[in-house]
Amino acid sequence: MASLAGALNQALRDAMADDGRVITFGLDVGTNGGVFRVTDGLAATFGPKRCFDTPLSESGIVGCAVGMAMNGLLPVVEIQFDAFAYPAFEQITSHVAKMRNRTSGRVTLPLVIRIPYGGGIGAVEHHSDSSEAYYTHTPGLTVATPSTVADAYSLLREAIDHPDPVIFLEPKRLYWHKDDTPLPRRTGPFGQAAIRRPGRTATLIAYGPTVNVALQAAAQGTAAGWDLEVIDLRTLVPLDEHTLTGSIHRTGRAVVVHEAPGFGGYGAELAARLTEACFYHLQAPIGRVTGLDAPYPPPLLEEYHLPNVNRVLHAVHSLLQYA
Amino acid sequence: MTADTLPTTAPFTGLLPAQLRQVLSDRPAPGSTISLGRLPDGEELLRLYRMMVVGRAVEDAATAMAKQGLMAVYPAARGQEACQIGAAAALRRSDWLFPTYRDSIAVISRGADPADVLGGPLGRRHLGYDPYEQRTAPLCTPLATHAPHAVGFAHAARHHGDGTIALVLLGEGATSEGDFHAACTFAAAHQAPVVFLVQNNGYAISTPAHLQSAAPSFAHKGIGYGIPAERVDGNDVLAVLMTTRAAVERARAGAGPALVEAVTYRIGPHTNSDDSTRYRTAAEADPWKQKDPLDRYAAYLHDHGLLTPATTQDAACTAEAEVRKLRLHAQETFVPDPAEITAHVYTQPPGHLLAQTARLALEEDSDG
Numbered sequence: 001m002a003s004l005a006g007a008l009n010q011a012l013r014d015a016m017a018d019d020g021r022v023i024t025f026g027l028d029v030g031t032n033g034g035v036f037r038v039t040d041g042l043a044a045t046f047g048p049k050r051c052f053d054t055p056l057s058e059s060g061i062v063g064c065a066v067g068m069a070m071n072g073l074l075p076v077v078e079i080q081f082d083a084f085a086y087p088a089f090e091q092i093t094s095h096v097a098k099m100r101n102r103t104s105g106r107v108t109l110p111l112v113i114r115i116p117y118g119g120g121i122g123a124v125e126h127h128s129d130s131s132e133a134y135y136t137h138t139p140g141l142t143v144a145t146p147s148t149v150a151d152a153y154s155l156l157r158e159a160i161d162h163p164d165p166v167i168f169l170e171p172k173r174l175y176w177h178k179d180d181t182p183l184p185r186r187t188g189p190f191g192q193a194a195i196r197r198p199g200r201t202a203t204l205i206a207y208g209p210t211v212n213v214a215l216q217a218a219a220q221g222t223a224a225g226w227d228l229e230v231i232d233l234r235t236l237v238p239l240d241e242h243t244l245t246g247s248i249h250r251t252g253r254a255v256v257v258h259e260a261p262g263f264g265g266y267g268a269e270l271a272a273r274l275t276e277a278c279f280y281h282l283q284a285p286i287g288r289v290t291g292l293d294a295p296y297p298p299p300l301l302e303e304y305h306l307p308n309v310n311r312v313l314h315a316v317h318s319l320l321q322y323a
Numbered sequence: 324m325t326a327d328t329l330p331t332t333a334p335f336t337g338l339l340p341a342q343l344r345q346v347l348s349d350r351p352a353p354g355s356t357i358s359l360g361r362l363p364d365g366e367e368l369l370r371l372y373r374m375m376v377v378g379r380a381v382e383d384a385a386t387a388m389a390k391q392g393l394m395a396v397y398p399a400a401r402g403q404e405a406c407q408i409g410a411a412a413a414l415r416r417s418d419w420l421f422p423t424y425r426d427s428i429a430v431i432s433r434g435a436d437p438a439d440v441l442g443g444p445l446g447r448r449h450l451g452y453d454p455y456e457q458r459t460a461p462l463c464t465p466l467a468t469h470a471p472h473a474v475g476f477a478h479a480a481r482h483h484g485d486g487t488i489a490l491v492l493l494g495e496g497a498t499s500e501g502d503f504h505a506a507c508t509f510a511a512a513h514q515a516p517v518v519f520l521v522q523n524n525g526y527a528i529s530t531p532a533h534l535q536s537a538a539p540s541f542a543h544k545g546i547g548y549g550i551p552a553e554r555v556d557g558n559d560v561l562a563v564l565m566t567t568r569a570a571v572e573r574a575r576a577g578a579g580p581a582l583v584e585a586v587t588y589r590i591g592p593h594t595n596s597d598d599s600t601r602y603r604t605a606a607e608a609d610p611w612k613q614k615d616p617l618d619r620y621a622a623y624l625h626d627h628g629l630l631t632p633a634t635t636q637d638a639a640c641t642a643e644a645e646v647r648k649l650r651l652h653a654q655e656t657f658v659p660d661p662a663e664i665t666a667h668v669y670t671q672p673p674g675h676l677l678a679q680t681a682r683l684a685l686e687e688d689s690d691g
Contacts, residue, residue, distance in 0.1 A: 023482070049482060055512050060505030063471020064478060067489070070460070071479035087501070094465050095472070102449035103461055105667035139668050139676070163670040191673065238673030273675075 002183050004152045005175040008038045008114075010183055011156035012076060016046050019074065022160060025052045026061055026078030026114075035080055036116055036175050062088040062113060066095050069111040069165075076160060081172075082117040083126040089134070096165045097140030112159045112166045117145075118209040118259050119291075120173035120306055122299040129296055130260035132208075135167040136236045136269070143236040144190060145169040147211035149179045151194075151234060154187040162190070171209035191238035195247070199229035202253035202316050205244065205270060207233040210257040210307055217312035226316060236266060244270070245277050252283040253319045257307050262290030284322035287315040331358045334569045335551040335581050340542035343554050343586060346561035347623045359565035365629050371412055371560060372624055373638040375617050378404045378428035380642035381437050384649060385427070385444070389595040393653040394444040398425045402558070402590035405616035406522045407492070408432045409563030410585070413571050414490055421460040421473040421491040425522075429492060430459050437645055438652035447657055467497040470506030470519065477510070477517035477574075488571050489517045495541050495584075496527025507548040507580070514579035518570040519550070521582065522557060524589035529602035542584035550580050557587030558616040561623070587616075661687060 002010070016022045024039055030053040033040030042051040054061050058079055065075040079085040085092070092113065100108050119128030135143045142164055146152040152170075159166040188194065196211060197218050204214040211232045218228035229247055233240065248254050254274060256267035271286040289307045297305045330341035344359065351357050354364045363371070382401045389397035400407060407429035411420055414433075422429050430440045435452045442451030443462065450461045460476075463469035473491035480487035497503055498521060510517050521541045525532050538544055545552030553570070555562040563585050570581035588611035592599040624630040665672065665680045672680070 055505075055508045057505040057508060059502055060471050060474075060509045063468065063502060063505060064475030064509055067472035067475025067477070068479040068482075069475075070454075070472065071476045071483075071487075073479045073482065075475075090465060090468060090502075091471070094468060099461075100669070101667045103454060103667075104448055104450070104663075106453050106455065107461070108670060142669070142673075239675060241674060 001178045001180055002149050003176050003178045004146070004149050004170075005036055005038050007149045007152040007183055008156055008170065009040055009042075011153045011160070012039065012042060013045065014184055015076075015157055015160045016042065016050060021072060021074045022076060023050045023068070023073055024076045024078065025054050027056055027080050028053060029078050034078055036172065038114070038170075039078065058084055058088040059091050062091040062096065065111045065113070066091065066099065066109060069109040070107060074110050074160060076112040076114060079113060079115045081127045082115055082129040082131050085113070085115050085131065088113075092135070092141070092167070093138050097138045100164065101140060108163055109165045110163055112156075112162075112168050114168045114170060116172040116175070117169045118171050118173060119296055119302050120209060122302070124299065125296065128302065130258065130291065132169055132236055132258075133260055133264065133266045136266050140165070141237060142166045142190065143169065144234065145171065145208035145236065146234065147171065147174065147206075147208055147232050148181070149177070150181040150183070150185050150187050153183050154185060155190075155234060157184075157186065158190055169208060173209050174212070188234070190235045191240050193234055193240035193243040194232045195229060195243065196232050197228065197230040199227040200251055201226040201228055202255060202319055203229045203231060203244070203247040203251045204255050204257060204312065205231050205233065206257045207236060209259055213307055213309060214257050214312060217309045217316070220309055221313055221316060224313075228316065241273065241277065244274055248274060248278040249281050252281055253316070255287040255289060255312060255315045255319065257289045257312055259291045259306055261293045262288050263293045265290055284319040287319055289315050333358055334553045334566055335573055335578075338546045338549070338551050340540060340545070340552045340554045340584070343556050344562050344566055345556045345559050346565060347559045347619050350623065350626055353627055353629070357565070359562075359569055362561065362565070365627075368624060369629055369634055371408065371564070372620060372630075372634070373641055374408045374412070374432040375404045375560065375620060376638035377642045377645050378408055378432060379617055380646050381428055381431060381649065384646040385441060386591065386595055388650070388653055389444065394441065395446050396594050396596060397444050398594045399591040400425050400428060400589070402611060402616065403522055403524055403587050404428060405560035405563055405620065406520070406557045406585040406587050409560040410490060410492065410520045410567045410583075412564050413567035414488065417458065417486075418488045418490065418571065419458050419460065419473070419476055421469045421476070421489060422462050423466070423469070423492055423494065423497070424462050424464045425494065426462065426492045430457065430462065433457055433459055435459065437649045441649070445653055448663070467493060467500035467502040467506070470497075470502055471509065474506045474510045474515045474517050477515040478513055481516055486575055487516075488574050490567070490571065491517065491519055493519060493521050494527060495521055495523040495532050496530065496535055498541055498544055499535050507545070507550055507582075510580040511549045516574035516577075517580045518567060518574055519580065519582040520567060521584045522587055523584055524557075524587050526589055526593070526603070528593040528597060529599070540584055542582060545582040550582050552582035552584065554584045554586060557585030558614045558619060560616055560620050588614075
């Protein structure tokens with residue numbers, strides 16, 4: 001039984017074994033193996049040239065990765081927690097995302113920035129942000145987020161193989177989630193969503209930490225006679241619009257579920273795009289179940305902030321009133 | 324500063340910077356050995372002169388072209404030719420330069436076409452030259468953000484064991500940015516073969532250097548990071564060249580990063596859009612005009628019999644040809660291709676970008 005963190009570890013290990021250019025670094029990733037143990041044992045196996053600790057500076061970590069990627073290495077860097085990526089925001093938006101464009105395609109940056117994200121682990125402030133919209137809004141970035149053990153392995157291998165920079169968002173509340181998927185296993189490529197549960201009543205669109213919430217809602221929804229489809233986006237950029245529109249053509253209704261605040265969020269983009277693409281197939285507006293439009297709350301309040309099964313079922317119920 | 328107070332010790336032997344290093348004032352013979360190492364011979368000295376003359380001519384032409392509306396803007400480096408060309412000349416062809424937006428002539432001195440280097444201000448593309456061909460990173464606008472790139476690049480070079488050095492150019496204002504701190508911290512902790520050259524030109528737009536830092540000098544900033552540093556007369560091209568070369572070769576030998584503060588003066592405004600009379604007096608700039616890096620270097624070459632009518636003429640002709648080429652390029656009709664906007668965002672563009680690009684092409688077709 002592999003955990004999601006273990007699958008990520010194995011993906012790194014296999015990528016490093018396959019290609020000597022792959023290196024990994026960040027805070028506490030060396031001897032300590034990362035605070036979530038994703039780099040556990042890599043320094044021992046591959047040595048300090050391939051897996052090492054850095055000074056405590058996210059901007060330095062990402063900025064140095066840019067220079068290394070320009071000079072023939074394939075850096076996979078770890079940011080310790082979502083909100084700690086903000087010091088690197090300028091590097092990510094002004095350089096990581098733009099280098100290929102500003103050099104007319106002459107300089108590409110094959111690098112991966114791994115960011116544990118999202119809440120639900122009872123953490124103190126600044127440790128639970130869902131920051132995906134900052135990255136999806138930035139042209140030049142590719143954004144992936146796994147929700148299963150198999151995808152954790154496969155999407156990270158895909159990210160490391162990718163010619164352009166990838167923001168790899170790891171749902172930290174799923175790190176210790178295990179299943180009996182045999183690894184290594186490659187799932188679909190970037191830009192291919194997965195239908196985790198087929199259904200006909202409505203489509204629940206989720207990614208990363210909310211896929212399981214959507215699946216639980218679908219399971220409970222059967223009691224009301226609902227047959228809910230659950231789609232796991234897997235990558236936010238590129239977006240698999242084809243799978244989404246196909247699903248809505250069948251169901252006529254959709255609810256986006258994400259932890260990040262709804263206002264200006266990734267769900268708003270999905271709702272707008274899918275409305276444009278599927279207007280005549282929709283029987284109701286596209287619903288959104290998101291985190292509150294407030295900074296992430298203290299741990300004892302987070303259950304009120306996070307999308308949960310009841311809120312998802314309530315949203316489905318609302319959509320059904322349009323019929 | 325008189326000649327007898329000049330530092331005579333080898334550079335980078337301790338963390339504390341020596342007094343301002345100068346070379347030209349001593350009038351050392353070409354090819355002779357001074358505390359900074361062996362001076363270049365006549366041929367290299369004349370090559371340096373030619374690049375400075377070209378640099379000055381391009382500076383003046385670009386400023387004029389910006390005023391004529393042929394360029395969006397030009398951040399002039401008049402008076403900083405010794406810093407830029409001296410520093411770039413310290414590199415081997417295989418080394419990499421990480422310049423800022425004010426370092427166009429440093430890049431040109433490495434062999435890039437001025438029209439390519441000024442691609443950004445000319446408004447047609449962000450960058451004209453191929454970084455891999457020129458071994459030069461893109462001119463960087465967000466201050467100090469390219470410094471970690473240079474450190475990472477140098478770190479990778481050491482990883483490969485190929486002996487490549489990265490030289491990053493910065494202004495004194497950029498040393499206040501977080502990324503300068505990040506870069507120095509990383510460089511020192513991992514002993515990356517990188518050299519930081521801080522051109523202290525007195526001003527960050529209008530903000531004077533003394534408001535950037537209370538440190539005794541910008542070279543002193545190296546101390547806290549464990550990076551040996553030196554201060555040089557930034558209008559003395561041989562002082563810049565020899566000190567930077569010492570730093571570069573020291574890094575190549577595995578001794579880690581070094582920092583050079585080149586003390587100079589931005590003779591012109593920040594850009595053609597800036598009015599420097601709002602924040603400084605002509606009286607302040609006048610003494611610096613007496614220290615013009617080109618005049619001082621020409622006097623040195625003259626003293627050693629290297630500046631002949633033929634060599635002067637040769638440099639002037641090269642400069643004139645470069646400027647003519649640049650002006651012709653700027654006056655060429657530009658046919659914009661809107662598809663260029665989306666062409667290089669991704670190696671494999673996502674569907675939403677492909678759809679936009681297709682719509683853009685339809686617009687073009689219907690307009691055409």
